[in-house]
Amino acid sequence: MPAMIPFNRPCLSGREMEYMRAAVENGHSSAKGPYTTQVQDLLRSKLNAKDVLLTTSCTDALEMAAMLIDLEPGDVVIVPSFTFSSTATAFARQGAKVRFCDIRMPDLGLDPEHVESSMDDKVKAIVTVHYAGVASDVRRLRSIADRYGVPLIEDNAHGLFADHGGQQLGSFGRMSTLSFHETKNFICGEGGALVLNDEGDRGRAHILLDKGTNRRQFLEGQTDKYTWQGHGSSFGLSDLLAAFLLAQLESAPEIMAKRRNVHQTYMQLLEPHASHLNLGLPYQHPGDTPADHMFYVLLPSAGIRANVITEMRHHDVNPTFHYVPLHSAPGAIELSDRLQPCPVTDDVSSRLLRLPMSNDLQAADQERVVSALVEAVEANSVTAV
Ligand SMILES: Cc1ncc(COP(=O)(O)O)c(C=O)c1O
Known part of the structure; x- marks a missing residue:
């Protein structure tokens, strides 16, 4: 009998185990270790981003994005109806209501016409998804967002290293998110990243990822101790998984x-x-x-x-x-x-x-x-x- 052809088969590219062993042996396997730095540098330069923070999932990166845009009760965020629940839940968790818009044929991306007719002064962000890694009409969505003075956020869980008209997906919005879940093109079991395209988001994003502390400033020698600054969580990816991911991204x-x-x-x-x-x-x-x-x-x-x-x-x-x-x-x-x-x-x-x-x-x-x-x-x- 022929073997079952599974829906997805996670594939090694070669050096994953070697790098993970090194991550254990070098004594830093928690978040923000040396492999994390290498992956973040690689992604930052490929995506031409201001900063990239590795997270435990795309869901967590979306939650950080929602925290960074300072939503308040009564605010509304536009999200495609045809997406994974996390794209919506991340913003709802911050107290916003979600307004679902339709997708369009043939790219299955958020329909700018429907977004346009759904805009009002309650809308505080537009979130687009590049389904299957095929660009949504991100330029038009960006121009709608700019006209209303709200951020465009790209949930780019599917589209790492794809481009649209020569520009990398994930680089059009104020920020974008990535997934390294085992079903994606580049994997580490569970993982994600928040890609920042605006310098102004960097400081707070690191505080959010560092459990609400200014640990990054401490590690960079800008302060002699680190203290609690406000909201945050344990969003950082283990360096063990970053080691696995580096091998994938190098390939x-x-x-x-x-x-x-x-x-x-x-x-x-x-x-x-x-x-x-x-x-x-x-x-x-x-x-x-x-x-x-x-x-x-x-x-x-x-x-x-x-x-x-x-x-x-x-x-x-x-x-x-x-x-x-x-x-x-x-x-x-x-x-x-x-x-x-x-x-x-x-x-x-x-x-x-x-x-x-x-x-x-x-x-x-x-x-x-x-x-x-x-x-x-x-x-x-x-x-x-
Ligand atoms: C468009 C989209 N966004 C977010 C996610 C959540 O990704 P993760 O499993 O890394 O949290 C998925 C999951 O497949 C997805 O398809």
């Missing part, structure tokens, strides 16, 4: 090339079937460097997805659905300031199917995935007619 060109290859192979295998099966294939902006974070298809109808998943699993292939819309989820009743329709989110969310994706996925396995998909869609489309 970024190879990892990105492998993912590009997997993406292109799926496209070549699926293009001949897309039209007669009425399958939507993933969109990428021409000329952009993509992150190739995931490969999804849009099925012809929502009604067949559960059967397609079950039948593909019978062929030892494990696809999965993705975000359940936030605007109609139970959490929205309490945490959203008003419930507005998001029809594109509803439609995409009900038809989207993510195919197995990992750096080392082999072409022969991709052929198995595609033939299981084609067979299942054909069988169910016939039943549906």
Whole structure:
């Protein structure tokens, strides 16, 4: 029997264990150690950022972002409905209400038209997600945010090292966040980063990460002791995990090339079937460097997805659905300031199917995935007619 093709398979790039051993042996495995510094320097220079702080997750980086923009009760933050719960919860935890906006075809990013018509004086920030590492209309969103004098924040959990029109994703907003969760392109189990593009946020961001203290100033010799300054938490990533992550990031060109290859192979295998099966294939902006974070298809109808998943699993292939819309989820009743329709989110969310994706996925396995998909869609489309 063929082995199950898992949805995701975390891949080592080579030096992870060596670096982790060194992190233990050099006696600094807690946050802000030497590997953390190397990773932060690498990311800062690649992203042309003012500062990068490694965090325990993208969720934590989003929480820090929400703390940095000083939200007050009654404030509203615009968030796409088609995203992970953390994108919304981070801002709701700071007392704001979330206003969900729709996404648009074909990039599945936040719809600037809907954002524009949802703006009022309560809105204190706009948060955009670059779904699958494909840029949302970040320039237009930035110009709306600037016109209203509110920050744009990029939840860039999927898009590290992708660019849009030659500019790195994550560098358009006042700040952006990254994820190094085991399902992402670059991993360390659980991890994230807050990317600061505004010098003015650096001081407070370090206090937030250092449990509310000015420990950074102490470590840099600017004060003889460190003291409690205010809000903060234990947001810093262990240096053990930063060591693992450094090995991954040093292999970024190879990892990105492998993912590009997997993406292109799926496209070549699926293009001949897309039209007669009425399958939507993933969109990428021409000329952009993509992150190739995931490969999804849009099925012809929502009604067949559960059967397609079950039948593909019978062929030892494990696809999965993705975000359940936030605007109609139970959490929205309490945490959203008003419930507005998001029809594109509803439609995409009900038809989207993510195919197995990992750096080392082999072409022969991709052929198995595609033939299981084609067979299942054909069988169910016939039943549906
Ligand atoms: C868009 C988006 N933001 C944030 C997160 C949360 O990331 P983490 O698991 O690193 O907290 C996810 C998780 O996949 C995500 O898809």
